[in-house]
Amino acid sequence: MPDDQDITLSDLTLALDSPELTAIFLEIRNLREEETRRLERLLSRIADNDT
Structure with a gap:
């Protein structure tokens, strides 16, 4: 998984404020x-x- 996808996943996780994610x-x-x-x-x- 390229690094730019990691950033997107991290941003999505923070945006959703989901402990599970x-x-x-x-x-x-x-x-x-x-x-x-x-x-x-x-x-x-x-x-x-x-x-």
């Missing part, structure tokens, strides 16, 4: 951050093995 948005963001960390660790291991 806010919780969903935060969970999506946390999952994406964890995915990024895992990919960075994987790429780092691959780069270390190539040297």
